Amino acid sequence: MYCIGIDIGGTSVKIGVVDKDGKIIKRGRVVTDVAGGQFKIIDDIGKLVQTLADPADRDFVGIGIGCPGAINSATGTVDRAYNLNWENVPLAELLARYVNKPIKVSNDANVAALGESMFGVGRMYSDTIFITLGTGVGGGIVIGNKLYEGNESKGAELGHMVVAIDGEQCTCGRKGCLEAYCSATALIRETRKAMIRDKGSMMWEFSPKLEEVDGRTAFECSKQGDRAACEVVDTFVKYLGEGMLNFANIFRPQAIILGGGVCAQGDYLIYKLKDYCKDRNYGFHGTPRFDILTAQLGNDAGIVGAAALILSDLNNK
């Protein structure tokens, strides 16, 4: 028994044949021909799927798709995906013309959350929160081994929770969202500010020009004890920690899983977060604690997570 997982991105579409244990047993990839439009992209995907798995094979149980943007997962329609230039694209319906199998579509962050929960670092847990720290802050919610996307599959916008009212401007229009403090973009912004304030900071050696600053600059220099870098990291940890505690008080997850580029900091970041969150859980004594983990599936999260849309349904039946 196997399925197909499809990870649609702005530059390429990654496709994998995935077995029931979440292992990728065959791979393929097509360039995302955004200029060619929706029919061209879906045609490319459909044809590649046909070469990777035989639609007539009864062991081939379905196709899961992770796609950026706002998805209606009940109908398998992409309501809007700005970087694909898609609006109201009936993705599942169009792809079914190539492969007549059950097709499920969800938002890419949700899909990664489900993948990590079922087959990644969260596989020992039933209730997890996944937060990706990238250009923006995305996330996903798994409750009782099932993806929770919010009503009409339009929730789980975990990066857009205001934690600092009247704070930094967020891309969403509000001020003080988690994303405005914990994205790589925000980390770089704060690192640059700290460097401008402290011309003697070691960060100037690590990133001699402001445009060379990246998500590692403050972290690597804070490991060396640089005071300005430590302040940037401590502030980052504080905001992320408060966001995580907010999710904990709502969902009481067994684990919060962090993904995205900033997580390359691994244990250095995790230990600081654990230390911050310790003793701050609501009703601390007797309230279940949450583990803090880094995502494990890396670049495969999209494919494996998409496949998990099909596999989680089978496993829960």
Add this chain to the structure above:
Amino acid sequence: MYCIGIDIGGTSVKIGVVDKDGKIIKRGRVVTDVAGGQFKIIDDIGKLVQTLADPADRDFVGIGIGCPGAINSATGTVDRAYNLNWENVPLAELLARYVNKPIKVSNDANVAALGESMFGVGRMYSDTIFITLGTGVGGGIVIGNKLYEGNESKGAELGHMVVAIDGEQCTCGRKGCLEAYCSATALIRETRKAMIRDKGSMMWEFSPKLEEVDGRTAFECSKQGDRAACEVVDTFVKYLGEGMLNFANIFRPQAIILGGGVCAQGDYLIYKLKDYCKDRNYGFHGTPRFDILTAQLGNDAGIVGAAALILSDLNNK
């Protein structure tokens, strides 16, 4: 077909026989004998239940209980309830000695949320968030007509979401929680601060002494155009609005229902909140909006909501 709803409070226990439509058809009440201890309280409840409904009647389908504190709803145990002085009380098990029916226990705020969702102002919706604005800020989450309590029934602490990092001290130990700005306690604190700042405010006429200030002072004077009062109300609406938007971005509820004393302000508060939340939803265009409503069940919310613990199970089967 009917059930019993029990609303355990610090001063009295209210009990009602509730029909399948959420209507209370018979009522009873006992004083909460906190000094008498758990066995005395449960003995009082058990005996009253026996007089209200015949345990042998097959139409009597179960007992729902709302109780303050931290509840383990899987076992029907009260882990901790400070104002009852209870710790690890196997409430469902002890009460079953009096009436051998299915017994379900949940936190009082969760129970009120389910009651309003099934039989109150939220009955047209499947996905609602309930926020009580009282001495503290509590809440409950209903997803697909079912109560969602968080993992181990220890989540849904909606008042303990930090919206203003480093903000006002909260009772939970963190700073800047929604409760620290939107409880009646916080509203009174801010009203007093505004009065001290502005000795000419009309609020001094409404509440001549600071200790007479209550949750109505700022609201009533803002209706008369008092500048200082308007500022207090606007700030209250802003914090509550941001909290509601945070929940909306996570759950995308069809409606957010407000309960507690402050809601006596009715439409005056609701219109201001609607105005605040308009255009601030994440992905505003095309993202489902949420209605904002005031709770309808009033003092009966506890009994009806407790009964709903039993009735929602039957209706969803």
